Amino acid sequence: MSGVGGPQSPGQAAQGPYQYPGAPGYGTPGPAPGPAYGTPASYGGPTYGQPAYGAPPPAMHWQPVPSETDPGLDKPWYGIGFLPAYARFWKKYATFSGRASRGEYWWAQLGHIVVSMVFYALLVVTLFTTQAPCTQAEIDAYQCTSDISPASAGVLVALIGYVVAMLIPGLAISWRRLHDTGRSGVYYLLSFIPYVGSFILLIMFAGKTSPDGARYDDPPRAPYDQPSYGP
Numbered sequence: 001m002s003g004v005g006g007p008q009s010p011g012q013a014a015q016g017p018y019q020y021p022g023a024p025g026y027g028t029p030g031p032a033p034g035p036a037y038g039t040p041a042s043y044g045g046p047t048y049g050q051p052a053y054g055a056p057p058p059a060m061h062w063q064p065v066p067s068e069t070d071p072g073l074d075k076p077w078y079g080i081g082f083l084p085a086y087a088r089f090w091k092k093y094a095t096f097s098g099r100a101s102r103g104e105y106w107w108a109q110l111g112h113i114v115v116s117m118v119f120y121a122l123l124v125v126t127l128f129t130t131q132a133p134c135t136q137a138e139i140d141a142y143q144c145t146s147d148i149s150p151a152s153a154g155v156l157v158a159l160i161g162y163v164v165a166m167l168i169p170g171l172a173i174s175w176r177r178l179h180d181t182g183r184s185g186v187y188y189l190l191s192f193i194p195y196v197g198s199f200i201l202l203i204m205f206a207g208k209t210s211p212d213g214a215r216y217d218d219p220p221r222a223p224y225d226q227p228s229y230g231p
Contacts, residue, residue, distance in 0.1 A: 064101065064209045074218065076101040076180055078209070086111035092176075093169045096185060097218040100176035105205060108173060112166060119159040126152040174205070182210030 066079025073092060076099040080088070085107030092098075130149035148156070175185035181204060190197040214221040 074098060076176075076209075077104055080104055080107065082107045082110065089169055089173055092172060094172055096172050096175045097179075097216065098176055099180035099209075099213050099216060100173050101180060101209065102177070102206070105173055105177040112170075115162065116159070119155060119162065123152060123155045123159065126155055174201075176216075177205050179216035180209050180213045181207040182212035185216075 064076070064078040067077065068079065070084065070088075071077055073088070073095075077084070077088065078101045080101060080103040085104050088104060089108040089111070126149060130151045171188070174188050178185050178187050183204065187204060188201065190200050193200075
């Protein structure tokens with residue numbers, strides 16, 4: 001046994017006076033440093049795409065669900081058919097609040113085309129079947145008048161009355177269709193721009209439903225607080 005100041009063996013001299021067994025010697029590089037404090041560690045797996053705190057959920061979390069039954073006049077009806085859409089057009093005669101689905105709008109437009117074609121067909125038939133023909137003497141004397149028959153006049157008055165009656169509900173459903181795309185109904189004023197205004201509106205009317213349109217409901221709702229209508 002050697003004293004404190006006595007000679008040391010070669011193995012002891014290599015370890016040094018304050019070295020613990022198993023520790024690296026002086027000048028030997030230590031283990032690689034870990035990630036900085038607060039940096040998320042990566043474990044070799046894919047990163048998770050959670051939205052930032054407070055960010056709204058993705059739009060795919062809410063989708064309009066087609067319904068076979070009427071959800072109520074205060075809600076848009078997704079998956080509506082032709083006849084219910086045409087009847088709904090008149091039921092919501094002057095309702096500018098709320099929304100109208102694409103089916104509500106385009107089925108109603110088709111209904112107006114069908115009704116107008118019926119009126120025009122009746123007008124043509126009555127003009128050719130109830131108009132009194134001119135005699136040859138009246139034609140030679142330039143006294144042949146083209147007075148419209150009472151039947152034709154009645155059809156024409158009915159057609160004009162129908163066009164006038166659909167002005168307000170036509171504006172209202174256009175307003176609600178814009179709401180369903182997440183836009184204000186004021187965009188309808190684009191129709192007064194010559195040539196391009198109506199084309200721009202046509203694209204908007206054909207647009208998809210946006211959850212942002214819920215703010216135009218009565219009462220207004222947050223975009224993602226609304227239920228998915230339908231079964």
